[in-house]
Amino acid sequence: MVLSHAASDSDVSVHSTFASRYVRTSLPRFRMPENSIPKEAAYQIINDELMLDGNPRLNLASFVTTWMEPECDKLIMASINKNYVDMDEYPVTTELQNRCVNMIAHLFNAPLGETETAVGVGTVGSSEAIMLAGLAFKRKWQNKRRAEGKPFDKPNIVTGANVQVCWEKFARYFEVELKEVKLREGYYVMDPEQAVEMVDENTICVAAILGSTLNGEFEDVKLLNDLLVLKNKETGLDIPIHVDAASGGFIAPFLYPELEWDFRLPQVKSINVSGHKYGLVYAGIGWVVWRNKEDLPDELIFHINYLGADQPTFTLNFSKGNVLRHFSITISSSLQNL
Ligand SMILES: Cc1ncc(COP(=O)(O)O)c(C=O)c1O
Incomplete structure (x- = not known):
């Protein structure tokens, strides 16, 4: 507080x-x-x-569950004293995080070659993941506009009015206008047609939600993608999509494997997912993954060298604890989906 x-x-x-x-x-x-x-x-x-x-086990309000396997508790306690920012000192922890990022990128069908590694990072939750994804879109858009000699001071983002508060936070903290598609009686998610109508040359991305916070409904990312491809062709724009899969990213691949919502769609450039919204996982973990290296501008990656070797990072904080949870959370998420 x-x-x-x-x-x-x-x-x-x-x-x-x-x-x-x-x-x-x-x-x-x-x-x-x-x-x-x-x-x-x-x-x-x-x-x-x-x-x-209150008793966390009885708290259903935040839909973040409050019990983990005792083995996960043991792993967490065994690594609670590690400061994960020091990748040189904790290379195995770093490796575990990287494995998680790669597993998730593959799960979301990132177009990776056999030996190619995924681009992504573990975060405190989907909110931090969304801040990072939004920043990448903003910077990419600014770089493009600057190179074209066009103004780059009025970025906007298009979402449904049903977005979680973290999108409003992103817009306010990082000075991006939030253009919300209004909901209507009987239709409580973003209408892709209206979203695409609202897009203009200052739009850094359209954010779609897989698992609306209000009712759990998946937005139609495929239709949004197809309409955007058409609009981009007509206008010469190249508006990308971010999918906020905070609470659907570990459901859709298992329950609806045929549903196209992820990197199978060409305009989807980044996806976030929470680890803690699926059961058997304590609060405090999320990820963001990018489609390709080109979708994360280089200048957002900080190279820290005073702890030893060169350590590239893209996070909002520096010191960070308790990360074997990245590992235990992967165990839990997979257990949950068996
Ligand atoms: C769709 C959506 N996006 C983002 C968030 C924020 O996620 P986190 O609590 O992991 O920061 C939530 C949380 O409820 C959500 O439902």
Whole structure:
């Protein structure tokens, strides 16, 4: 939570009923205490407070599940102390992440040669994945416009009004106009025809959702692709598609393998998927994969060299923990879909 509330007279100190054998004076709630307290007391106080949270196993509201196989818990605990940004120090963790990215790219039918590796990255969830994908589209569009000597200060993105809030966040944080296709009575996802009508020379991409947050419905990515191909031919534009497969990416390939929504469609240039929306996976993992290397502009990749060898990264944060979850989550996701 970014914003905290101010202290009222009644709650300026923390209740330490069960730790009172260690703590004789009350502890301030919103300021650092003058003196340290024994670690046992700190544990007791925090643990007692946390008991007032809800029970995660009974929480269906965020459709992110809250139980993992005990083997996954063990893998997570065994790697919780690794700072994954240091790829040189943790090459095996890096390798596991890369395997996940490749598995997902193949699952989504990326056009990769036998020996070609996929382009993608593990993220905190679909929101971070979408920020990265959106940035790649914005930068690619700007580069093209700049090269053509055209203005590149008014980028827009076309989505349905049913998009998850992370798309609004992307638009606001990264200064891209969000052009939303309105929903109508009885039709609660983006209408591809209307979306394509709204596209113009400043459109960085059209974002389609596979698994609308509101009702789980898949948008018609194939129709969107075909209409865009026509529009691009008529106008000379080259508008790409991003598929937000946060909650459909690990369902469609297994339940509807014939459904064309992924890299089988030529205009689909990137796809995000959450790991934590399918059961048996704790919150905190997602991925974004790109169709080709050319779809991720080079200048967005940072080359960090002060930790050892050259380490290319494309993420919003630097330090990052607990990543054997990339591995355990893949186990869980595949278990789920057997
Ligand atoms: C369609 C869609 N996109 C993106 C997100 C954001 O995903 P995450 O919670 O993994 O950041 C959600 C979350 O509900 C979603 O339903």
